[in-house]
Amino acid sequence: MKTSQESMKDIGISLIQKRGVEINDIVEIVYDLQKSYISGLTKATCADAVDRVLGKREVQYAILTGVELDRLAEENKLSEPILSLIKKDNPLYGIDEILALSICNVYGSIGLTNFGYVDKIKPGIIGILDKKGKEEQQCHTFLDDLIGAIAAAAASSVAHNAVL
Amino acid sequence: MKTSQESMKDIGISLIQKRGVEINDIVEIVYDLQKSYISGLTKATCADAVDRVLGKREVQYAILTGVELDRLAEENKLSEPILSLIKKDNPLYGIDEILALSICNVYGSIGLTNFGYVDKIKPGIIGILDKKGKEEQQCHTFLDDLIGAIAAAAASSVAHNAVL
Amino acid sequence: MKTSQESMKDIGISLIQKRGVEINDIVEIVYDLQKSYISGLTKATCADAVDRVLGKREVQYAILTGVELDRLAEENKLSEPILSLIKKDNPLYGIDEILALSICNVYGSIGLTNFGYVDKIKPGIIGILDKKGKEEQQCHTFLDDLIGAIAAAAASSVAHNAVL
Amino acid sequence: MKTSQESMKDIGISLIQKRGVEINDIVEIVYDLQKSYISGLTKATCADAVDRVLGKREVQYAILTGVELDRLAEENKLSEPILSLIKKDNPLYGIDEILALSICNVYGSIGLTNFGYVDKIKPGIIGILDKKGKEEQQCHTFLDDLIGAIAAAAASSVAHNAVL
Numbered sequence: 001m002k003t004s005q006e007s008m009k010d011i012g013i014s015l016i017q018k019r020g021v022e023i024n025d026i027v028e029i030v031y032d033l034q035k036s037y038i039s040g041l042t043k044a045t046c047a048d049a050v051d052r053v054l055g056k057r058e059v060q061y062a063i064l065t066g067v068e069l070d071r072l073a074e075e076n077k078l079s080e081p082i083l084s085l086i087k088k089d090n091p092l093y094g095i096d097e098i099l100a101l102s103i104c105n106v107y108g109s110i111g112l113t114n115f116g117y118v119d120k121i122k123p124g125i126i127g128i129l130d131k132k133g134k135e136e137q138q139c140h141t142f143l144d145d146l147i148g149a150i151a152a153a154a155a156s157s158v159a160h161n162a163v164l
Numbered sequence: 165m166k167t168s169q170e171s172m173k174d175i176g177i178s179l180i181q182k183r184g185v186e187i188n189d190i191v192e193i194v195y196d197l198q199k200s201y202i203s204g205l206t207k208a209t210c211a212d213a214v215d216r217v218l219g220k221r222e223v224q225y226a227i228l229t230g231v232e233l234d235r236l237a238e239e240n241k242l243s244e245p246i247l248s249l250i251k252k253d254n255p256l257y258g259i260d261e262i263l264a265l266s267i268c269n270v271y272g273s274i275g276l277t278n279f280g281y282v283d284k285i286k287p288g289i290i291g292i293l294d295k296k297g298k299e300e301q302q303c304h305t306f307l308d309d310l311i312g313a314i315a316a317a318a319a320s321s322v323a324h325n326a327v328l
Numbered sequence: 329m330k331t332s333q334e335s336m337k338d339i340g341i342s343l344i345q346k347r348g349v350e351i352n353d354i355v356e357i358v359y360d361l362q363k364s365y366i367s368g369l370t371k372a373t374c375a376d377a378v379d380r381v382l383g384k385r386e387v388q389y390a391i392l393t394g395v396e397l398d399r400l401a402e403e404n405k406l407s408e409p410i411l412s413l414i415k416k417d418n419p420l421y422g423i424d425e426i427l428a429l430s431i432c433n434v435y436g437s438i439g440l441t442n443f444g445y446v447d448k449i450k451p452g453i454i455g456i457l458d459k460k461g462k463e464e465q466q467c468h469t470f471l472d473d474l475i476g477a478i479a480a481a482a483a484s485s486v487a488h489n490a491v492l
Numbered sequence: 493m494k495t496s497q498e499s500m501k502d503i504g505i506s507l508i509q510k511r512g513v514e515i516n517d518i519v520e521i522v523y524d525l526q527k528s529y530i531s532g533l534t535k536a537t538c539a540d541a542v543d544r545v546l547g548k549r550e551v552q553y554a555i556l557t558g559v560e561l562d563r564l565a566e567e568n569k570l571s572e573p574i575l576s577l578i579k580k581d582n583p584l585y586g587i588d589e590i591l592a593l594s595i596c597n598v599y600g601s602i603g604l605t606n607f608g609y610v611d612k613i614k615p616g617i618i619g620i621l622d623k624k625g626k627e628e629q630q631c632h633t634f635l636d637d638l639i640g641a642i643a644a645a646a647a648s649s650v651a652h653n654a655v656l
Contacts, residue, residue: 008409058601109259110255113261113280116276116281232571241569257553259591425605443608
């Protein structure tokens with residue numbers, strides 16, 4: 001495969017956007033997660049952190065894999081019973097959380113707490129994806145967890161840099 | 165070592181209690197986490213789940229290790245710089261979350277979300293431990309995460325059993 | 329979805345067999361991993377452990393997801409660039425190891441060591457899958473890691489029970 | 493705590509050396525792990541990778557915590573039953589592997605395979621530590637896993653860079 005790491009990052013970003021998420025939606029979540037801990041935090045700092053996370057290979061591969069499974073589920077191109085498990089976002093399925101965890105860990109274990117919180121509270125775009133995934137002909141079983149994990153990892157990166 | 169698995173469970177429970185946490189405090193958190201998802205959920209069901217989690221070897225060893233580090237930090241018996249890192253519950257230390265994660269995973273990845281939520285919201289005894297750890301001559305850097313993880317794993321077990 | 333946990337186990341086993349792996353192939357690996365540590369170990373004990381691992385929900389879901397991705401790659405039904413990443417078993421892809429890790433953790437962290445060893449040494453059926461995946465029109469990018477992880481988790485279960 | 497990240501790295505390296513491991517011992521393991529995959533690999537490249545791994549905060553904290561527990565076990569300053577569990581390197585204890593896993597994950601999931609392999613084969617200094625830990629008044633329960641994990645993470649970093 002000739003795709004370089006830089007273009008793999010672009011592919012990942014493009015995939016997320018096609019599925020309805022703007023990078024700025026993620027930046028907003030990062031900012032809200034960290035603003036009460038870091039005085040003077042700017043959105044530009046959060047945007048840099050999101051960009052760093054999206055530049056990591058393991059993050060790109062998790063995005064590619066999860067979004068592909070969401071798309072195939074939407075188009076009914078998976079076989080049963082995994083089609084139903086993913087389409088209905090079965091709460092015990094757990095593979096979406098496993099992919100997300102691999103993203104969270106990119107900046108150490110402190111990403112975990114933010115991921116769990118975001119996954120439960122579903123702020124901003126995550127709540128929108130979750131709602132759309134339930135109401136329409138859309139499947140965002142993996143995407144909402146991926147976005148939450150990217151935001152959580154970026155929040156960790158912001159926290160790490162703040163004390164350097 | 166002759167200690168059997170059953171007595172290791174008793175040792176773990178006894179350690180938690182000596183550090184100020186009653187099993188019922190954990191049961192309350194599990195109940196609050198799951199009551200809105202499972203109609204007719206009883207506290208007895210949650211207590212059974214907490215008991216199952218505490219019967220797992222990896223949970224017992226995580227408790228033994230974390231509580232020992234908290235105690236040694238309290239008694240200033242660790243060397244620097246780890247003494248300060250643990251005593252001040254440095255948010256980037258992360259080893260407490262790593263031990264907690266090993267507990268969360270006992271019933272699959274869905275424990276992660278509950279752990280992250282509980283770690284952020286600090287309900288019931290977890291908030292009390294967190295406050296005491298900051299105000300008094302006490303160190304609960306590991307304990308609050310261990311308790312949150314036990315509650316999160318038990319909540320996962322309740323959720324798994326509810327659909328069986 | 330009406331599929332009960334018992335039938336999900338049967339579906340998982342059936343999928344593995346369709347992809348060329350007999351349960352006994354896994355039992356052999358478990359036996360070889362543990363025979364030097366446990367005197368008098370029988371293959372029946374190893375078979376029981378494999379059966380316990382296959383009865384776990386998170387294991388079943390990892391099997392379903394990984395085998396589906398292998399099959400879709402084989403049939404060129406994935407989009408690029410993930411199709412090439414999976415078909416060529418790119419060593420940096422890593423999502424196969426992440427699914428495998430979720431299986432290893434089912435009986436605690438000691439499963440990790442066995443998984444890493446098996447993944448490197450490729451004993452028995454794992455070596456056969458790896459070779460077939462490279463030479464023929466077959467894709468076993470996920471399957472070989474899944475089988476290695478099931479064997480590693482079963483070996484952990486055997487080790488845990490041996491000291492109870 | 494005023495210790496900056498750079499000095500925390502120095503503290504980690506100094507701790508490892510005091511416990512009998514030279515950085516070059518780790519470099520040798522990395523080189524042996526990767527030489528058959530990357531033509532023209534030099535030890536200088538491996539040394540750079542080890543240096544990068546040791547510069548990561550989560551790695552430093554895992555070293556500090558694990559070495560402290562080894563030292564306290566050696567000096568009989570832990571309470572029972574955790575003292576015996578750590579002194580005798582109980583194979584089911586598992587907390588040493590959990591700390592190691594947090595290091596392996598620093599460069600993605602491909603570190604896992606190398607860690608498991610190294611932990612089983614015990615090449616170079618790891619075999620020496622393991623032997624000393626059993627024969628003498630020394631405890632290396634955590635250290636051998638930490639060193640294996642640092643080598644595994646560095647090997648992953650070498651592999652990632654080789655394809656960039």
